[in-house]
Amino acid sequence: MDQSQYGVLLVNLGTPCNPTPHCVRCFLKQFLSDQRVVDLPRWQWWPILNGIILNTRPKRVAKAYQSIWSEGGSPLKVISEAQREALEAQLGVPVALGMTYCRPSIRDGLDALEAKGVDKVVVLPLFPQYSCSTTGAVVDAVGAAVKQKRTMPELRIVRDYHDHPSYIQALADSVKAHWAEHPRGDKLLMSFHGVPERFITEGDLYRAHCERTAAALADALGLSESEWQLCFQSRFGKEPWLQPYTDETLEALPEQGVKAVDIISPAFSVDCLETLEELAIEGKKEFLEAGGERYEFIPCLNAQDNHIEMMATLVKQHSQGW
Numbered sequence: 001m002d003q004s005q006y007g008v009l010l011v012n013l014g015t016p017c018n019p020t021p022h023c024v025r026c027f028l029k030q031f032l033s034d035q036r037v038v039d040l041p042r043w044q045w046w047p048i049l050n051g052i053i054l055n056t057r058p059k060r061v062a063k064a065y066q067s068i069w070s071e072g073g074s075p076l077k078v079i080s081e082a083q084r085e086a087l088e089a090q091l092g093v094p095v096a097l098g099m100t101y102c103r104p105s106i107r108d109g110l111d112a113l114e115a116k117g118v119d120k121v122v123v124l125p126l127f128p129q130y131s132c133s134t135t136g137a138v139v140d141a142v143g144a145a146v147k148q149k150r151t152m153p154e155l156r157i158v159r160d161y162h163d164h165p166s167y168i169q170a171l172a173d174s175v176k177a178h179w180a181e182h183p184r185g186d187k188l189l190m191s192f193h194g195v196p197e198r199f200i201t202e203g204d205l206y207r208a209h210c211e212r213t214a215a216a217l218a219d220a221l222g223l224s225e226s227e228w229q230l231c232f233q234s235r236f237g238k239e240p241w242l243q244p245y246t247d248e249t250l251e252a253l254p255e256q257g258v259k260a261v262d263i264i265s266p267a268f269s270v271d272c273l274e275t276l277e278e279l280a281i282e283g284k285k286e287f288l289e290a291g292g293e294r295y296e297f298i299p300c301l302n303a304q305d306n307h308i309e310m311m312a313t314l315v316k317q318h319s320q321g322w
């Protein structure tokens with residue numbers, strides 16, 4: 001079959017359309033209503049979400065979004081669009097963008113591909129490590145979009161790329177490029193987005209994937225055990241999440257004699273609220289207030305050439321025979 005008949009749907013999580021409490025509320029309502037993300041029984045979760053969280057969190061989180069908002073909108077959306085454009089140029093086949101929550105939706109992305117005559121789609125969720133709460137939710141959203149139609153494209157879904165050699169190489173290159181321009185810290189912290197610990201005991205591959213990514217990156221950089229550490233950020237709610245927690249680690253390190261850190265967040269394909277605000281602003285504050293002296297945030301791979309080449313390699317591997 002002609003190569004031009006296949007296309008790519010790049011998927012990321014989603015983000016508010018404006019940094020206002022109204023739009024943040026609308027985003028959080030959709031995101032946190034997904035049982036893949038919060039799996040409490042609905043009768044228990046509905047009053048907490050609608051009675052407490054959606055009345056208190058949007059105002060605070062909107063302020064956080066305002067501190068990182070860019071001219072073109074939310075960094076997550078602006079950079080994801082740049083990735084889409086670059087990947088399309090690199091592959092020479094249609095590439096569309098879809099978000100699990102908010103716009104453009106996964107349905108928007110599939111419709112855009114259909115309008116270009118695509119009937120075979122590689123779905124590439126931009127979550128290197130599989131989690132039921134991210135990639136699992138993408139699969140549900142693709143299924144829901146397909147359910148609304150009488151036909152469907154042929155689909156191949158990339159489950160994860162946590163130890164793909166090109167991904168590890170791109171991460172290692174980005175750390176080395178950072179070290180070439182900034183003094184190197186005592187330790188490289190690899191901070192991954194957390195999930196409830198229970199997800200792992202129930203079978204989520206996420207922690208194993210994060211550990212494998214971190215070890216492979218340390219290996220590619222030739223780091224000894226004392227030169228790097230894995231930690232988990234962004235915990236939410238009361239039950240235990242994956243540990244060690246990034247904020248507690250940042251507060252403890254200066255006392256242990258680690259006064260300079262470099263921090264990278266390999267679970268994120270693009271810079272977003274969780275990296276630009278939680279790590280680059282808040283994490284830095286926490287570390288310096290605890291006695292740290294130098295804190296270097298290493299940006300995500302974003303639309304860097306070797307990241308786009310890695311995506312192109314993944315797509316070519318998953319579209320073989322098309």
Ligand SMILES: C=CC1=C(C)c2cc3[nH]c(cc4nc(cc5[nH]c(cc1n2)c(C)c5CCC(=O)O)C(CCC(=O)O)=C4C)c(C)c3C=C
Pocket residue numbers: 013014015016028032037038057061074076127131133134193194195196206234236267268271272273274
């Ligand atoms: C409530 C539980 C949450 C789980 C489980 C979760 C998993 C998870 N999330 C990402 C990636 C992103 N999360 C982002 C924002 C964000 N995440 C949660 C909660 C959970 N995430 C919330 C409530 C929010 C919104 C902000 C807030 O209110 O604090 C984002 C950034 C979006 C942006 O607009 O910039 C990303 C990306 C991963 C990878 C993951 C599990 C592996």
Ligand SMILES: [Fe+2]
Pocket residue numbers: 016017018022023024026
């Ligand atoms: Fe909005």
Ligand SMILES: [Fe+2]
Pocket residue numbers: 193234
């Ligand atoms: Fe999240």
